[in-house]
Amino acid sequence: xxxxxxxxxxxxxxxxxxxxxxxxxxxxxxxxxxxxxxxxxxxxxxxxxxxxxxxxxxxxxxxxxxxxxxxxxxxxxxxxxxxxxxxxxxxxxxxxxxxxxxxxxxxxxxxxxxxx
Amino acid sequence: xxxxxxxxxxxxxxxxxxxxxxxxxxxxxxxxxxxxxxxxxxxxxxxxxxxxxxxxxxxxxxxxxxxxxxxxxxxxxxxxxxxxxxxxxxxxxxxxxxxxxxxxxxxxxxxxx
Numbered sequence: 001x002x003x004x005x006x007x008x009x010x011x012x013x014x015x016x017x018x019x020x021x022x023x024x025x026x027x028x029x030x031x032x033x034x035x036x037x038x039x040x041x042x043x044x045x046x047x048x049x050x051x052x053x054x055x056x057x058x059x060x061x062x063x064x065x066x067x068x069x070x071x072x073x074x075x076x077x078x079x080x081x082x083x084x085x086x087x088x089x090x091x092x093x094x095x096x097x098x099x100x101x102x103x104x105x106x107x108x109x110x111x112x113x114x115x116x
Numbered sequence: 117x118x119x120x121x122x123x124x125x126x127x128x129x130x131x132x133x134x135x136x137x138x139x140x141x142x143x144x145x146x147x148x149x150x151x152x153x154x155x156x157x158x159x160x161x162x163x164x165x166x167x168x169x170x171x172x173x174x175x176x177x178x179x180x181x182x183x184x185x186x187x188x189x190x191x192x193x194x195x196x197x198x199x200x201x202x203x204x205x206x207x208x209x210x211x212x213x214x215x216x217x218x219x220x221x222x223x224x225x226x227x228x229x
Binding site: 004006033104108 | 215219
């Protein structure tokens with residue numbers, strides 16, 4: 001079991017470019033979560049997805065950010081027209097179902113985005 | 117709203133010292149509580165958890181007890197090692213909370229020889 005796989009591990013983008021972050025959940029997991037960790041801060045929830053469905057996007061910035069989890073393939077977090085303030089570590093997590101209260105979930109190693 | 121408060125770091129200890137990292141929470145309801153550990157350059161790993169009052173989570177020599185009366189979940193270890201140097205995050209999740217983990221800001225632990 002390969003765990004939650006995120007790529008790339010490091011991503012450098014110039015201001016105004018697009019950033020695409022990928023997350024492949026653990027085998028058998030159908031729920032994906034994205035979190036952002038800004039420097040010197042804890043992790044903040046961004047979005048919760050099931051296959052082909054956004055369950056909760058209350059933590060997503062209103063503009064430039066979007067996420068998807070298609071029927072086939074990884075979940076994608078997309079940031080358009082990146083700005084320096086988007087520089088952060090983005091973590092993906094997955095769970096086998098929606099009953100995670102007693103389980104938590106499994107995190108990937110993260111993508112560290114640097115906007116120059 | 118829900119929140120988690122951790123003691124600020126960095127916490128610097130000598131090897132074999134006793135560790136306590138304080139964590140208190142505010143929640144509307146009965147949360148499950150977690151400690152995650154993040155080693156340099158890596159993602160978060162679940163260290164231990166407790167799902168109801170008076171439960172004690174333990175793993176790798178670390179322990180934490182869910183104290184409902186003081187809304188606390190302090191992390192302890194009797195004898196730390198250099199390899200324990202990492203950032204430790206306290207977190208909670210609520211039933212009906214949309215499966216969102218609410219994290220504290222993290223406490224960096226540095227263990228020296």
